[in-house]
Amino acid sequence: MIIHNARLRGHDGLHRITLNGARIAAIEAQHALHPIAEGDLDAAGNLVVPPFVEPHIHLDATLTAGEPNWNMSGTLFEGIERWAERKALVTHEDTKTRAKKTIDMLVDHGIQHVRTHVDVTDPTLAALKAMLEVREETRHLIDLQIVAFPQEGIESYANGRALMEQAIELGADVVGGIPHFENTRDQGVSSIKFLMDLAERTGCLVDVHCDETDDPQSRFLEVLAEEARVRGMGARVTASHTTAMGSYDNAYCSKLFRLLKMSGISFISCPTESIHLQGRFDTYPKRRGLTRVAEIDRAGMNVCFGQDSIVDPWYPLGNGNILRILEAGLHICHMLGYEDLKRSLDLITDNSARALNLGEGYGLEVGRPANLLILSAPDDYEMVRSQGHALVSVRHGKVLMRRTPASIERA
Numbered sequence: 001m002i003i004h005n006a007r008l009r010g011h012d013g014l015h016r017i018t019l020n021g022a023r024i025a026a027i028e029a030q031h032a033l034h035p036i037a038e039g040d041l042d043a044a045g046n047l048v049v050p051p052f053v054e055p056h057i058h059l060d061a062t063l064t065a066g067e068p069n070w071n072m073s074g075t076l077f078e079g080i081e082r083w084a085e086r087k088a089l090v091t092h093e094d095t096k097t098r099a100k101k102t103i104d105m106l107v108d109h110g111i112q113h114v115r116t117h118v119d120v121t122d123p124t125l126a127a128l129k130a131m132l133e134v135r136e137e138t139r140h141l142i143d144l145q146i147v148a149f150p151q152e153g154i155e156s157y158a159n160g161r162a163l164m165e166q167a168i169e170l171g172a173d174v175v176g177g178i179p180h181f182e183n184t185r186d187q188g189v190s191s192i193k194f195l196m197d198l199a200e201r202t203g204c205l206v207d208v209h210c211d212e213t214d215d216p217q218s219r220f221l222e223v224l225a226e227e228a229r230v231r232g233m234g235a236r237v238t239a240s241h242t243t244a245m246g247s248y249d250n251a252y253c254s255k256l257f258r259l260l261k262m263s264g265i266s267f268i269s270c271p272t273e274s275i276h277l278q279g280r281f282d283t284y285p286k287r288r289g290l291t292r293v294a295e296i297d298r299a300g301m302n303v304c305f306g307q308d309s310i311v312d313p314w315y316p317l318g319n320g321n322i323l324r325i326l327e328a329g330l331h332i333c334h335m336l337g338y339e340d341l342k343r344s345l346d347l348i349t350d351n352s353a354r355a356l357n358l359g360e361g362y363g364l365e366v367g368r369p370a371n372l373l374i375l376s377a378p379d380d381y382e383m384v385r386s387q388g389h390a391l392v393s394v395r396h397g398k399v400l401m402r403r404t405p406a407s408i409e410r411a
């Protein structure tokens with residue numbers, strides 16, 4: 001298969017991309033128009049990019065909002081109450097059906113790489129067992145990383161440590177954590193040491209729900225970063241949310257940034273979820289409840305955007321479209337300056353791939369997997385401005401999804 005008339009980010013002119021089976025065989029500058037053969041694709045001067053990445057989602061909770069009751073206040077705390085009601089009704093098949101429906105929604109929007117957190121604070125590890133099956137059954141659609149996520153804590157939950165170890169043994173790819181939710185600060189610190197030990201011993205990646213609160217005293221990020229630095233594991237460690245950073249004072253943050261840079265860890269922000277759930281103890285002025293996305297980026301560190309929830313007790317909206325999260329995030333994080341806009345797709349492609357350690361399994365380069373998207377616009381700015389879409393998604397050298405844009409007739 002050949003993709004003609006492709007515009008590539010960071011390159012002038014049009015290009016022709018030749019796929020050979022499941023690999024990219026050639027990428028060449030295109031000097032003249034070539035006839036497009038049957039089975040080839042015409043990018044028509046629009047961007048061709050590697051697939052979008054969903055770096056932070058909870059596939060075990062999606063599509064449950066309103067079952068049996070809606071979250072009326074919209075708060076995190078009522079979300080936990082509503083989830084407890086729904087959790088009582090969860091079955092193996094129910095988890096698999098909802099996860100697969102959600103994966104279809106992600107695929108429809110050009111996502112081919114997903115990292116999902118799965119709650120392992122359950123003595124039966126039922127959701128994890130269901131998601132391990134989903135990972136195998138959806139390999140033709142996405143590459144799925146499963147995080148062993150201790151929703152109710154590692155130290156604060158009965159047998160929390162053993163459940164984490166079991167989850168990794170069963171086949172979870174990534175070690176998770178939630179230090180700010182542990183009962184005490186000491187437990188938060190020891191949970192991080194435990195989970196970093198576990199990751200180091202097993203070779204797993206790390207992705208911690210870290211300081212997801214407006215409490216400026218929640219300072220587990222420094223502990224995670226220091227553990228990553230000392231162990232030389234930074235490239236394999238991600239801090240999700242870190243919303244407390246939006247409430248840290250600048251003096252502390254300037255010291256913290258020195259450590260964060262040395263540690264080499266990545267950051268994931270879920271801007272729509274955080275703007276919705278945080279700031280709830282404020283009247284006015286009201287905080288945005290997000291981490292310092294622009295500042296992390298300006299400091300040369302790796303940061304990307306995720307959806308977190310789709311139609312669950314914590315967040316009632318969402319449709320799988322990561323471009324919607326990008327647009328909202330750019331607004332919320334004060335990133336509509338032209339320098340940010342013209343490279344904004346980094347936040348849902350290359351930066352996310354780096355956080356997920358996709359390495360040579362990702363990117364438009366000869367020899368890499370023949371996974372790519374044809375978008376509806378010629379550059380990053382126009383994609384965001386026009387609220388564009390992924391029009392074609394190619395995976396393993398074959399068309400996985402094709403979208404026909406809406407057409408408008410004027411009188």
Ligand SMILES: [Zn+2]
Nearest residue numbers: 058117209308
């Ligand atoms: Zn999350």
